[in-house]
Structure formats: structure tokens, C-alpha cells
Amino acid sequence: MPSSIFSFERAPDGHAGRTLLCAVAVAAVLLVGVESFLRSEGGAPSVPLSKSLMTANLDGGLSNPDPRTTLILGASRIRTGFSSRVFAEHTRQAPLYYLATAGESPLAMLVFLAEKTKFSGKLIVSMNANSLSGASMNEQQYIVRYFEDEWNWNNRMNHIIGARVSSSVVIRQENYAISNVLRSVIDLNKTPPIPYWRRNSPSGETFYDFSLIDDGSVLVPPALSTGAAEPADTAWEQNLAHFNKAVSRLTARGAQIALVRFPTSGNWWLNDQRQWPRDSFWDRIAVSTGAIKIHFRDVPSMTRFTLPDSSHLDRRDRDAFTRILLNELDAAGMTWRK
Amino acid sequence: MVFNSYTFVVFLAVVIGFHYSPFSWRAKKVMLIVASYLFYAAWNPPFVLILVFSTIVDWNLAQRIFHATSESRRKFYLICSLSVNLGVLGFFKYGGFLLDNFEKTLHQAGVNYQAPAMDIILPVGISFYTFQTLSYSIDVYRRRLDPWHSFTDYALFVTFFPQLVAGPIVRARDFLYQTIEPKVASMKHMSWGFSLIVLGLFQKIVLADGLFAPVVEKVYDSTQVVSPLAASIGTIAFAGQIFCDFAGYSTVAIGVAMCLGFAFPDNFRFPYAAIGFSDFWQRWHISLSSWLRDYLYIGLGGNRHGTVRTYRNLMLTMLLGGLWHGASWNFVVWGGLHGLYLVLERAAVALVGAWPGWKTFAGQIFLSFVTFFLVCLAWVFFRAPSFDKAFEIVAAGFFLNPVREVYVSLADSLTVLALMAALMIAHRLLRNTTLEDAASRIPASIRGIVLGIMLTLIALSPGEDRAFIYFQF
Numbered sequence: 001m002p003s004s005i006f007s008f009e010r011a012p013d014g015h016a017g018r019t020l021l022c023a024v025a026v027a028a029v030l031l032v033g034v035e036s037f038l039r040s041e042g043g044a045p046s047v048p049l050s051k052s053l054m055t056a057n058l059d060g061g062l063s064n065p066d067p068r069t070t071l072i073l074g075a076s077r078i079r080t081g082f083s084s085r086v087f088a089e090h091t092r093q094a095p096l097y098y099l100a101t102a103g104e105s106p107l108a109m110l111v112f113l114a115e116k117t118k119f120s121g122k123l124i125v126s127m128n129a130n131s132l133s134g135a136s137m138n139e140q141q142y143i144v145r146y147f148e149d150e151w152n153w154n155n156r157m158n159h160i161i162g163a164r165v166s167s168s169v170v171i172r173q174e175n176y177a178i179s180n181v182l183r184s185v186i187d188l189n190k191t192p193p194i195p196y197w198r199r200n201s202p203s204g205e206t207f208y209d210f211s212l213i214d215d216g217s218v219l220v221p222p223a224l225s226t227g228a229a230e231p232a233d234t235a236w237e238q239n240l241a242h243f244n245k246a247v248s249r250l251t252a253r254g255a256q257i258a259l260v261r262f263p264t265s266g267n268w269w270l271n272d273q274r275q276w277p278r279d280s281f282w283d284r285i286a287v288s289t290g291a292i293k294i295h296f297r298d299v300p301s302m303t304r305f306t307l308p309d310s311s312h313l314d315r316r317d318r319d320a321f322t323r324i325l326l327n328e329l330d331a332a333g334m335t336w337r338k
Numbered sequence: 339m340v341f342n343s344y345t346f347v348v349f350l351a352v353v354i355g356f357h358y359s360p361f362s363w364r365a366k367k368v369m370l371i372v373a374s375y376l377f378y379a380a381w382n383p384p385f386v387l388i389l390v391f392s393t394i395v396d397w398n399l400a401q402r403i404f405h406a407t408s409e410s411r412r413k414f415y416l417i418c419s420l421s422v423n424l425g426v427l428g429f430f431k432y433g434g435f436l437l438d439n440f441e442k443t444l445h446q447a448g449v450n451y452q453a454p455a456m457d458i459i460l461p462v463g464i465s466f467y468t469f470q471t472l473s474y475s476i477d478v479y480r481r482r483l484d485p486w487h488s489f490t491d492y493a494l495f496v497t498f499f500p501q502l503v504a505g506p507i508v509r510a511r512d513f514l515y516q517t518i519e520p521k522v523a524s525m526k527h528m529s530w531g532f533s534l535i536v537l538g539l540f541q542k543i544v545l546a547d548g549l550f551a552p553v554v555e556k557v558y559d560s561t562q563v564v565s566p567l568a569a570s571i572g573t574i575a576f577a578g579q580i581f582c583d584f585a586g587y588s589t590v591a592i593g594v595a596m597c598l599g600f601a602f603p604d605n606f607r608f609p610y611a612a613i614g615f616s617d618f619w620q621r622w623h624i625s626l627s628s629w630l631r632d633y634l635y636i637g638l639g640g641n642r643h644g645t646v647r648t649y650r651n652l653m654l655t656m657l658l659g660g661l662w663h664g665a666s667w668n669f670v671v672w673g674g675l676h677g678l679y680l681v682l683e684r685a686a687v688a689l690v691g692a693w694p695g696w697k698t699f700a701g702q703i704f705l706s707f708v709t710f711f712l713v714c715l716a717w718v719f720f721r722a723p724s725f726d727k728a729f730e731i732v733a734a735g736f737f738l739n740p741v742r743e744v745y746v747s748l749a750d751s752l753t754v755l756a757l758m759a760a761l762m763i764a765h766r767l768l769r770n771t772t773l774e775d776a777a778s779r780i781p782a783s784i785r786g787i788v789l790g791i792m793l794t795l796i797a798l799s800p801g802e803d804r805a806f807i808y809f810q811f
Contacts, residue, residue, distance in 0.1 A: 005624075007534065007592050008527065008601030010774035015782030016529030022786020023536070027793035034798065048800060149459075154345050154380035161344035172800040179548045179753075179799075186749035 031171060038170040042195035046173045047166040047202045052159040054099055055147045057204055061097035062117055068094035068336045073106035074126025077262035079206045081313040082124070083322040090326045091336035098204035100126065105136030107239060112144045114246035120254040122334060126262050128272065129281030132239035167202045207315040210308035219309035223267045224274055240285065247291050256334050257291035260325065263302055266310035292332040299328055339380035341590045342543050349377065350594065357598050363520040367494050374497040385461040388426060393496045395422050396471040400478040400485045412479060419475040427468045433458050435665030463503030465662055467496055469629055474510040476633055483511050491517040500591040506605040506625035521599030533789055534593030540792040541586030548799045549757060550579035553750045558721050562743035569734035571746045573714050575754045576721045578761060581610065611765035613705045615679040618713065630659050653677040668719045668728065675716040706766070
């Protein structure tokens with residue numbers, strides 16, 4: 001056993017400068033090489049959809065004094081289907097913040113906005129009946145908790161630097177992380193595709209380019225062969241009550257809320273209809289809430305889009321879809337005029 | 339502020355810039371204290387007050403212990419120090435736990451009492467700096483150390499940011515003497531310090547967070563029943579994760595301190611090559627195990643009062659060591675298992691004696707595997723979110739669970755097994771040497787290339803910064 005317990009006393013002698021120089025040079029060459037390779041193959045930077053990004057957006061939305069401030073709540077469908085560019089054109093640069101996280105119900109965020117903030121701007125909420133099921137109240141709770149307990153100067157600064165780096169270089173894209181490369185090579189027997197079909201902007205919106213997947217239909221879920229619709233259970237009823245209470249509170253202080261059922265097709269739509277039939281669930285939400293309601297099936301122009309995975313809009317369709325949605329919202333009374 | 343964050347890179351660059359500027363040594367020490375408070379305030383600024391309180395209290399009590407004219411007064415001041423430190427630790431760390439158990443005990447006795455929710459936030463690193471300040475008071479009481487003449491130096495000892503939140507737990511007599519003369523790292527130390535920082539970050543970001551943690555989370559955070567393979571792979575992955583996470587932190591801490599010219603003690607010495615549990619605890623979290631040995635085990639009488647008392651002292655020390663990690667019965671069980679292992683090992687050695695077969699290569703490898711297996715068994719309780727989950731994973735690992743819902747992929751299984759095999763071989767090869775000895779046998783340019791590759795892999799490992807596991811303790 002070595003006698004010294006201090007690494008300091010044992011530090012290796014000789015050529016310390018050369019070691020440092022060599023390390024920096026090797027890292028620089030490798031990183032520039034990987035970055036150049038990824039870019040030459042069409043790779044593009046993508047910002048991770050982290051809790052820091054969502055919290056920064058929440059912070060931005062709450063501290064913006066502009067009454068036209070708009071928050072986007074929901075999951076991946078609204079993140080991929082709602083274009084910030086079209087929104088900026090339509091509203092003449094009203095502030096917009098994405099708070100939509102993949103596969104998670106926006107209920108916790110909505111309740112937080114209603115009960116713990118003075119937010120009185122506009123909310124576009126992408127939801128379906130499933131968003132009020134079971135433990136949906138907990139799903140975005142981690143962002144709320146992070147915002148309340150840990151969102152301080154250090155985490156803000158870290159997020160700002162991190163987002164800047166991630167949006168500048170391709171090598172920080174999660175798809176090319178060592179762990180993902182290993183999983184892809186061993187489990188799927190191929191390296192991750194470059195360019196990757198999913199990309200996130202620093203604002204938190206996501207672009208799906210289905211043309212980059214060999215066969216987009218591989219993402220379509222199988223149809224549910226059995227299973228009749230269950231009636232609404234206690235948890236769903238309670239979540240609906242929480243949802244309605246939050247909407248009432250927000251609208252009472254001047255906020256405008258639009259509830260949007262984003263398009264799905266094929267097996268997604270069929271499975272959803274089997275488990276959560278529209279008349280038993282969505283229509284009940286629509287009747288009970290004071291928010292603006294838009295179901296894509298009620299707007300014929302919204303149903304004409306092809307959804308390659310039967311659940312999300314391709315990046316080429318998002319502008320057109322957003323224009324239709326904003327016109328519908330205008331017609332329903334949600335406007336961004338100064 | 340965590341080491342694996344962008345803000346820490348900026349922070350460290352500024353601190354090193356100041357440290358090597360032409361200010362007086364006293365001004366630099368004050369700057370290091372201010373930087374350390376800033377580092378700590380990055381979590382929760384009000385908790386800096388606890389740190390200040392702890393510093394002032396122990397500084398004063400140590401002076402009083404030293405100048406007390408009678409033994410009873412010395413003891414009185416020591417008890418004050420222990421009460422204040424353990425009181426603060428107890429309130430923040432164990433308040434909710436004790437209340438919860440009190441409530442449950444009353445409930446068992448038929449009394450329906452519901453205590454008000456305490457919602458206490460645990461100040462980061464409180465267990466670490468409490469043990470540091472305690473060691474100072476106890477050393478002064480035991481006359482192993484005179485109270486330090488400079489409050490600035492003492493404040494730097496308590497708050498010095500590289501070790502503040504997750505160790506190594508530095509003893510006053512190891513650190514305070516380093517504050518006398520101005521500290522400047524030589525090129526040799528700067529280079530090795532930088533190498534340790536890169537190695538530590540590689541362990542944390544690439545191995546612990548990037549490769550081990552997703553497998554561990556899949557198995558341990560699942561609400562479904564895991565398969566036998568998933569239970570085994572998940573547990574082996576956790577053994578890798580916790581080592582790379584914690585040893586990674588300690589390595590960065592030692593490296594950062596070295597870049598500023600300070601020496602920190604080792605905290606890990608290739609623990610997965612341990613042969614037996616006495617050996618394991620001389621290699622794992624050394625600064626804590628030696629603290630517990632010096633201030634608790636020996637305080638309880640150590641091995642001086644016969645076999646039974648020795649076993650009792652070992653069990654108590656390990657149970658309290660388990661509880662030190664967190665207010666949960668899981669940690670108590672983890673500590674209890676390690677106490678039991680130590681007791682059984684002692685008993686076995688006493689009964690059987692040293693059989694020459696154990697000294698052969700095959701014997702050593704066998705014992706090393708047995709040690710690792712039992713360490714992993716204890717890790718299940720350390721990591722599982724509840725007793726039920728821990729027992730479910732143990733049952734699944736021994737094929738006792740007919741339900742199988744969670745599986746791990748081939749990629750995850752191969753990655754975990756390959757990495758752990760590499761880690762264990764490395765530990766075995768380096769068991770009787772040091773990292774520095776091994777590094778000094780490699781040409782500087784090769785060392786540089788290895789470091790460069792590690793740096794590249796760190797940059798190629800994006801994702802949310804995960805806090806170090808030991809921050810919660």
C-alpha cells in the first residue's frame with residue numbers, strides 16, 4: 001500500500017507542459033473533425049429539451065409584461081405543429097414561450113399558472129382526453145418544482161451558456177451522444193442517422209422531418225384489437241375538476257385560454273377513439289370548460305394534413321397548420337392586437 | 339454549483355485568475371472564502387448563514403476548550419460543540435424522518451397523531467462540513483491540535499469550495515498548515531491537477547451519467563417488476579454509477595485544489611479490487627471511513643474490550659455511517675449489512691485463520707468476487723427507492739420472482755458488463771499502486787492523447803447536468 005495519502009505529493013514528474021498541450025491539441029482535432037463530419041453529412045445543431053429550457057421559458061413568460069404574452073402548453077404535438085415564425089408574423093411579434101414537454105400532460109403547469117402566479121396573458125393548450133387521466137397532475141410537476149425551488153442565478157446562467165453552445169455545434173446533439181451511438185449500433189445494428197429527423201430550436205419548438213426516415217410508418221403504433229372504452233374514473237373526474245378550476249381562475253383575471261385537439265390519424269386516432277371516445281370525454285371537457293375549444297375534426301382544413309407517424313405534423317406542414325389555427329383562434333375571439 | 343456545469347468552468351477560470359494575480363496571500367485567502375460562499379450560495383443563498391454559524395461556533399468553542407482551566411469545562415465546551423453541530427444536522431437532515439417514525443410508533447400504539455408537515459430543505463453538503471468542523475473541535479479537545487491562530491484560515495478550512503459539498507472530508511490538521519505559506523501550483527501540479535479534473539469529469543459525465551445511470555433508472559425507478567437479468571444488470575450498473583459519480587467528484591475536487599496549490603487526501607483507492615470488507619473500507623470513501631474509525635469506533639472503545647464489544651462497536655459504527663448518508667431505513671440497512679460483513683469477516687478470520695489458499699491468485703480473485711457480490715447486494719438497499727422495491731430486486735436477482743415485466747436491452751447489458759469488467763480489471767491491476775505511479779510510467783505524449791480523448795468524449799456527452807449522488811447527503 002502506498003504510504004502517501006495525498007495525490008499532491010505523488011504527482012508525476014516530467015513533461016507536464018507537453019501532456020497539457022497534447023491533450024488540448026488532440027481534443028481540438030477530434031472535436032473539429034467530428035463536428036465537420038457531422039455538418040458535411042447534413043447534421044444540424046439541436047438544443048436538448050431539458051427542464052432548464054422549459055423553466056427558462058416559464059420564467060420568461062411570467063416576467064414579460066406584454067399582455068400579449070402567449071404560452072404554449074401540451075406535449076410533442078403542439079411543439080412540432082405550432083410555428084413560432086407564423087405566430088410572429090400573425091401577431092406582429094407577440095412574445096411566445098413553449099412549455100410543451102414530450103408525452104406529458106400540461107395539467108400541473110396549468111394549475112400552477114392559475115394558483116401560484118398572476119399570469120393573465122394567453123394560453124394555447126394542446127390536450128386530449130388522455131391528458132386528464134391517472135397521474136397526469138404529476139407529469140409536469142418536476143418543472144414547476146424546479147422553477148420554485150432551484151431556479152436561481154446559477155442555473156439561469158448555466159442554461160444560457162448551455163443553450164448557446166448546443167445551438168451552435170452539432171456535436172452536442174443528444175442523438176450523437178456516445179450512449180445513443182452504442183445503443184443504436186448494438187440494438188439496431190446501424191449508426192444513428194445523420195441528419196437526424198428530430199431537431200429542437202433554442203426556443204423549445206421541435207421540427208420533425210419525416211423525409212429523413214426511410215419509412216415514416218415504422219413509427220405508427222399498432223392498432224388496439226380489443227378493449228372497449230372505459231367510463232371516466234374518479235381520477236379523470238378529479239383532474240377535470242382541477243382543470244376547470246384552473247381555467248376559471250385564469251379567465252377571471254383576464255387570461256385567454258384556447259384548448260386545441262391537435263390532429264391525429266390512422267391507428268393513433270382509432271386507438272384514441274377506442275379508449276377515449278370523443279363524445280364521452282372530449283365533448284365533456286368542451287362543455288364544462290370556459291376556454292375556447294378547437295377540435296381538429298371540426299375544422300375541415302385541419303384534417304387535410306398527412307401525419308406520417310399518425311400523430312405529428314411534418315415540419316413542412318407546420319406553417320400552414322399554424323395559419324389555420326391562428327385564424328380559427330381569431331374567429332373565436334383570441335386576438336393579439338395591441 | 340456543480341463541477342459538471344458551464345458556470346463552474348467560468349467560476350474556476352475566474353478563481354484561478356485571481357489566485358495567480360499579484361495580491362497578498364491574505365487577500366487571496368479572503369477571495370477564496372468569498373468564492374466558496376458564492377459557490378455554496380449557487381444552491382440556496384440563505385443556507386450560507388448556516389455555514390457561517392457553524393464556522394463561528396466551532397471556532398469559538400475550540401478556543402474555549404483550549405483555554406478552559408478545568409477538565410469539566412473542557413468537556414462542557416466539547417458537548418456544546420457536539421450538540422450544536424449534531425443538533426443542526428439532526429434538525430435539517432433527520433427532523434422529518436424522526437417525526438415520521440414517531441408518528442408511526444404512536445399509530446402502532448393506537449394513538450392517532452398527525453404531526454404538522456415540516457417541509458425541511460436539506461442544506462447541500464451539511465453532513466460533510468459538519469464532520470469537518472466536529473473533527474476540529476474534537477482534535478483540540480484531545481490535544482492533538484492547538485486552536486488555529488487565524489479565523490480567516492479556519493473559515494477557509496470549513497468553506498473551501500472544492501471539498502465543501504461532497505468531500506473529501508479534510509481534517510483540520512491536514513489543511514490548516516497549508517494556509518500558512520502562499521500556495522502556488524508548479525507546472526507539474528497544474529498539469530496533474532488538470533488531468534485529475536478531466537478524469538473525474540470523464541467518470542461522472544461519460545460513465546456515470548451517460549452510460550450507467552439510464553440503465554439504473556430503468557431498473558430501479560420502474561413501477562413494474564424487473565426480470566432476473568434486469569435486476570442483476572441494473573445493480574451492477576449502479577455499482578459502476580456510484581463509483582464513477584462519487585470517485586469522479588472526489589477526483590475533480592482533488593484536481594481543483596491541486597491547481598490552486600492545495601493538497602487533499604485520497605478518497606478512493608480502487609475499491610472494486612478489495613479483498614474482504616476491512617480492505618473495502620480502506621479503499622471506499624476513505625475520508626469518511628477514517629473519520630468514523632477515529633472519532634466514533636475508537637471513541638466507542640474500538641477493539642480494546644474483547645470480541646463482543648468489538649463486534650458491537652463495528653455494528654454501531656456502520657449503522658451510524660449508514661444513517662449519515664440519509665434519513666432513511668434503507669441506508670440503515672445498507673450500513674447494517676456492511677457492519678455484518680465486517681463482523682462475519684473478523685469472526686471467520688478468527689475461527690479459520692489465514693488459510694494459505696486465499697493468498698494464491700485464484701484465491702484472491704475468488705475473494706475479490708465474493709466481496710464485490712456482497713457489496714452489490716448492499717447497494718440494492720442504498721439505491722432502491724423503498725424497501726419493497728429493494729426486496730423485489732433481490733428476489734428477482736435470485737430468480738425468486740415469477741413476474742417479469744422490465745427487461746434491459748442487449749446494448750445496455752453489454753455496455754454495463756464491458757465497462758464493469760474494464761473497471762474491475764483496472765482496479766485489480768492498480769490495486770497495489772497509485773494512479774500517479776501508473777501515469778508516470780506512461781510517456782507524456784500518450785498521457786496527453788488519453789486525456790484528449792477523454793475531453794472529446796466529455797464534449798460528446800450532452801444532456802441535462804445531473805447532480806452528484808452524494809450531494810443529497
